[in-house]
Each structure stands twice: as structure tokens, then as C-alpha cells.
Amino acid sequence: MSADTRYRPGPGDFDFLIGTWHVHNRRLLAPLTGSDAWEEFPGTAVCHGTLFAGAANLDEITFTTKGFSGLTLRLYDPRSAEWSLNWSTSLSGRLSAPIVGRFDTDRRGEFHGEEAHEDAVVPCRFVWSGITADAARWEQAFSPDGGGTWETNWTMSLSRTG
Structure with a gap:
């Protein structure tokens, strides 16, 4: 019998x-306004x-053209x-x-919370997907209607260096 290698x-x-x-x-310039300018x-x-022991990690991202990390x-x-x-x-x-959630057995992570936007606090969702040894995708979405619909406003496509 082979070992169980399911995630x-x-x-x-x-x-x-x-x-x-x-x-x-890739970031939407004016979320929740109907704009499609990215x-x-x-x-x-x-x-x-x-x-x-795997229950925490820390990362830093530098936005070289934006002047902040x-x-x-x-x-x-x-x-x-x-998480x-x-x-x-x-x-x-x-x-x-914090944005809180978990991964499923297909390695798709979905996390929910609230985010400050303009002068309000809005429902926020993060999704991690497409995870391989050398690539991953993250996206953020806001909901204008309490979680009924979601507008993706920021995506990150990650590719491993070296």
C-alpha cells in the first residue's frame, strides 16, 4: 500500500x-465605485x-515603485x-x-473579515489559489452588500525567484 499523500x-x-x-x-484604483481602471x-x-512548528509565519513585501512595504x-x-x-x-x-479562514483539501484558502475603506468598514475576502512549488495567486475582494456579492480589487501573482 502506498502512503496517503492527500493534502x-x-x-x-x-x-x-x-x-x-x-x-x-494588479489593483483597482477606485474600489466599490463601478470603476474598471486598474x-x-x-x-x-x-x-x-x-x-x-508551522503554525505561524511572517512575510514582507516591498512595493518598489510605491515607496512602502x-x-x-x-x-x-x-x-x-x-488562520x-x-x-x-x-x-x-x-x-x-485579522482576516480569518482556512484552506480546503484542494489547497484553496478563503479568509473573511473587515477592512477599512474610505470612511467605512466593509466586508473583505482574501483567496489564495493556484499554489504550486513556484507560483501562487492571492486576491482581495470587498463586498458592498454584506457578503452577497464581491468585487475583486487587488490581485497578486507570485512567482518564485531563483
């Missing part, structure tokens, strides 16, 4: 991210390895079997409210 979500879900990545960003810009992300701290809660994704930028120096 099982849990600690280590974000181990694929360890290393250095080229990041192609900007594209490069980034470089470095995930600094596994912490808490971002940092994500990811923490796995074994009781709820969920909290906690974001900060070099512009604010403060963690945003």
Missing part, C-alpha cells in the same frame, strides 16, 4: 510561501520561514482550525483587523 489543511498551510517571490500586483506594479516578497503575520489557531492573517504597512505601523 490536509492545518499547520504548515503557508509553508509553500517560504522564500523569495516576484509579485505582479494599476499594475511590481513587488518583491520574502517569507521568513516557519514559526511555531507591507508585512503579514499569519497565525494558526488549532482549536478553531483557522488569522494580520497586515501592516510601513506607512501605518499598525496591524489591521
Whole structure:
């Protein structure tokens, strides 16, 4: 009999991210306005390895043409079997409210929370997909109607360097 090699979500879900990545960003200029004007810009992300035996990790992304960096701290809660994704930028120096969720057995991660946008707080969704040894995709979407519909407003296509 062969060993069971099916993917099982849990600690280590974000181990694929360890290393250095080229990041192609595509961001909607005016979310939730009906606009379809996008900007594209490069980034470089470095995930600094596994912490808490796979139940945490930390990455920094530098947006070279934007003049700032971002940092994500990811923490796995074994009781709820969920991850909290906690974001900060070099512009604010403060963690945003966590976006919480999990991966499914197909390695697609879906995470929900709230995000400050303009002068309001809106439902926010992150999706991780297309995960391979050398590539991954992340997207952010806002909901204008409490989660009934979603408008994707930022995507990142990651490709491993070296």
C-alpha cells in the first residue's frame, strides 16, 4: 500500500510561501465605485520561514515603485482550525483587523473579515489559489452588500525567484 499523500489543511498551510517571490500586483484604483481602471506594479516578497512548528509565519513585501512595504503575520489557531492573517504597512505601523479562514483539501484558502475603506468598514475576502512549488495567486475582494456579492480589487501573482 502506498502512503496517503492527500493534502490536509492545518499547520504548515503557508509553508509553500517560504522564500523569495516576484509579485505582479494588479489593483483597482477606485474600489466599490463601478470603476474598471486598474494599476499594475511590481513587488518583491520574502517569507521568513516557519514559526511555531508551522503554525505561524511572517512575510514582507516591498512595493518598489510605491515607496512602502507591507508585512503579514499569519497565525494558526488549532482549536478553531483557522488562520488569522494580520497586515501592516510601513506607512501605518499598525496591524489591521485579522482576516480569518482556512484552506480546503484542494489547497484553496478563503479568509473573511473587515477592512477599512474610505470612511467605512466593509466586508473583505482574501483567496489564495493556484499554489504550486513556484507560483501562487492571492486576491482581495470587498463586498458592498454584506457578503452577497464581491468585487475583486487587488490581485497578486507570485512567482518564485531563483
